[in-house]
Amino acid sequence: MTKAIPKIGSRRKVRIGLRRNARFSLRKSARRITKGVIHVQASFNNTIITVTDPQGRVVFWSSAGTCGFKSSRKASPYAGQRTAVDAIRTVGLQRAEVMVKGAGSGRDAALRAIAKSGVRLSCIRDVTPMPHNGCRPPKKRRL
Amino acid sequence: MCAAAAAAATAGIISPPTPSLLWANTRATFVSFPRRSPPTTSLLSASSAPAPAPPSANPKYHNAKVNAGDEEVDGEELLQRFRREVARAGVMEEIRWRRRHEDARDKRKRKARSAARRFRRRHFKGPYPFGDEQEPKEGIMEDDKHDNWELPGGELPSYR
Numbered sequence: 286m287t288k289a290i291p292k293i294g295s296r297r298k299v300r301i302g303l304r305r306n307a308r309f310s311l312r313k314s315a316r317r318i319t320k321g322v323i324h325v326q327a328s329f330n331n332t333i334i335t336v337t338d339p340q341g342r343v344v345f346w347s348s349a350g351t352c353g354f355k356s357s358r359k360a361s362p363y364a365g366q367r368t369a370v371d372a373i374r375t376v377g378l379q380r381a382e383v384m385v386k387g388a389g390s391g392r393d394a395a396l397r398a399i400a401k402s403g404v405r406l407s408c409i410r411d412v413t414p415m416p417h418n419g420c421r422p423p424k425k426r427r428l
Numbered sequence: 429m430c431a432a433a434a435a436a437a438t439a440g441i442i443s444p445p446t447p448s449l450l451w452a453n454t455r456a457t458f459v460s461f462p463r464r465s466p467p468t469t470s471l472l473s474a475s476s477a478p479a480p481a482p483p484s485a486n487p488k489y490h491n492a493k494v495n496a497g498d499e500e501v502d503g504e505e506l507l508q509r510f511r512r513e514v515a516r517a518g519v520m521e522e523i524r525w526r527r528r529h530e531d532a533r534d535k536r537k538r539k540a541r542s543a544a545r546r547f548r549r550r551h552f553k554g555p556y557p558f559g560d561e562q563e564p565k566e567g568i569m570e571d572d573k574h575d576n577w578e579l580p581g582g583e584l585p586s587y588r
Contacts, residue, residue: 388520399503410494411492411519
């Protein structure tokens, strides 16, 4: 089921005068950094891993869909693990801080893969957004 | 719109850490690196304001947090500590019940169940009541007249 899909890295900044030549500034491989932040976003249907530098600029991102999983298999723990391994291996981090968001099934698998990958973690934090009694959530689903 | 966002970022920077700072940081991060590059005037106005700190630098922007400190901590151990902190903070339960709207009955039901779980996990620390079988032992311990502790009077008998 899983297949290798070639990915294009982050887009470089393009000036106004050179906008028509934007295609030449695309990166074919990710920028390799030593220290960064790993953002894990585990929703109930997908898992997205984004690696940024300490200032917050995106270096590389990966998701269960880009690793070849589709429909309900994107929400599996194995997809989360594959996504995390793919992101970390591509960037080649040595020291990282982890920010976790969401409570999907790929969350624990991705965190375990990050912990076992050999990257030294300085901090792990959960930054799931919690409304302070905001707008009304959708109604309960009747099965 | 970009000017308003820059003004919001500036206001967020000046004020002490408040929820508006969180929101300002989020918008500022979006403004700092747009997908399509803004015109030159917006770039100049954006660069005039000082660069805002990323959300990860904000110390209050998390539900649960685990620090490794100066020592080299193993990833597995740090992950276990993080999972324990998340369980203690109750992040997963809150995410679960905030996902769907709940009416008064559902809210009452949730509170009752969480209270029952909390009570079940509680450890008993009270005094233990003494039963009836404790009495004979106390009687035996308290009796001084039959302990045969006193030495017999007089001289010791000679063996010759």
